[in-house]
Amino acid sequence: xxxxxxxxxxxxxxxxxxxxxxxxxxxxxxxxxxxxxxxxxxxxxxxxxxxxxxxxxxxxxxxxxxxxxxxxxxxxxxxxxxxxxxxxxxxxxxxxxxxxxxxxxxxxxxxxxxxxxxxxxxxxxxxxxxxxxxxxxxxxxxxxxxxxxxxxxxxxxxxxxxxxxxxxxxxxxxxxxxxxxxxxxxxxxxxxxxxxxxxxxxxxxxxx
Numbered sequence: 209x210x211x212x213x214x215x216x217x218x219x220x221x222x223x224x225x226x227x228x229x230x231x232x233x234x235x236x237x238x239x240x241x242x243x244x245x246x247x248x249x250x251x252x253x254x255x256x257x258x259x260x261x262x263x264x265x266x267x268x269x270x271x272x273x274x275x276x277x278x279x280x281x282x283x284x285x286x287x288x289x290x291x292x293x294x295x296x297x298x299x300x301x302x303x304x305x306x307x308x309x310x311x312x313x314x315x316x317x318x319x320x321x322x323x324x325x326x327x328x329x330x331x332x333x334x335x336x337x338x339x340x341x342x343x344x345x346x347x348x349x350x351x352x353x354x355x356x357x358x359x360x361x362x363x364x365x366x367x368x369x370x371x372x373x374x375x376x377x378x379x380x381x382x383x384x385x386x387x388x389x390x391x392x393x394x395x396x397x398x399x400x401x402x403x404x405x406x407x408x409x410x411x412x413x414x415x416x
Contacts, residue, residue, distance in 0.1 A: 209382050210338030214329075215252070216345050216353070217245055218375040221397040222264040229288065231263050238373065239267070241395045245374055246272045248393055249342065254278065256336055258328075259344035260286040268374055269344040280344070285328035288346035290316045298367075305363035322352035329353060333384050350377070357386045373397045 221238035234242065249272050257273045257280040259266045265288075266280060273280045292315030294300065303310050304318050311317040325345075332341060345353075347370060355361040357379070369375055372394035380387045 211387065212333055212336065212338055212341065212381045213252075214332075214341045214343060214379045214381065215249060215254070215392075216343050216350050216377050216379065217265075217269050218345055218347055218350055218369070218373060218377075218394075219262075219264040219268040220245075220374045220395070222373075229291070230261065234264055234267050237397070238264070241374060241397075242268045242271060244393060244395055245269060245376065246275055248376055250275055253340055254342050255339035257281065257342045257344070258283055258286065258332060260288065260346060260349065262287055262346070265344035265346060269342055272342065283328045283332075285324040286343065286345060286349065289318070289321045289348040290314075301366065302363055305366065318348070318352050318355075321349055322356055325349050325353050326356050330384060333381055337383070347372075347375075350375075353379075354389070358389070369394070371396050371398055 226232040292312040308319040375394040
């Protein structure tokens, strides 16, 4: 069975002052950093592109899709976790990762996010066997995918990558079976409102 390669791309830095989650744009720095995605993927022979419906994820892979002259297919199920009031701070992160069914009022639990993202991923794998696929995604959405295949992935792992915007990680599959996970590159920014002390972001891309 031919291996399918999926490159998950967590979006570049968005404008966190923008209140509407779906239309939140990239910052000027985020747009520049999206070039990391093109630089890394341009020699990978990508066959197909999928994205969350959120603008920041779409825009992060848009130049790469244009380079390959490919359409980006939107799947609503790939969207980020819907957050209720007060849902983006470290106390809430810890509560959700301790109990995957926990969620704040009007927010989604990790299990809800995982269920729809895995359903979308399973269909994408079935639709594109043996192909190279890019999926534009989000920090929490991607973390629930990784947790599904590697249950040891938890809150500490999520917090490790919370400031990585963009982040590219490759999951290789034989059919619907995960064969390997490879972290490739990221650019460190600051995720606001996480309760962490202020610090200086690393301005250099990390590559593997």
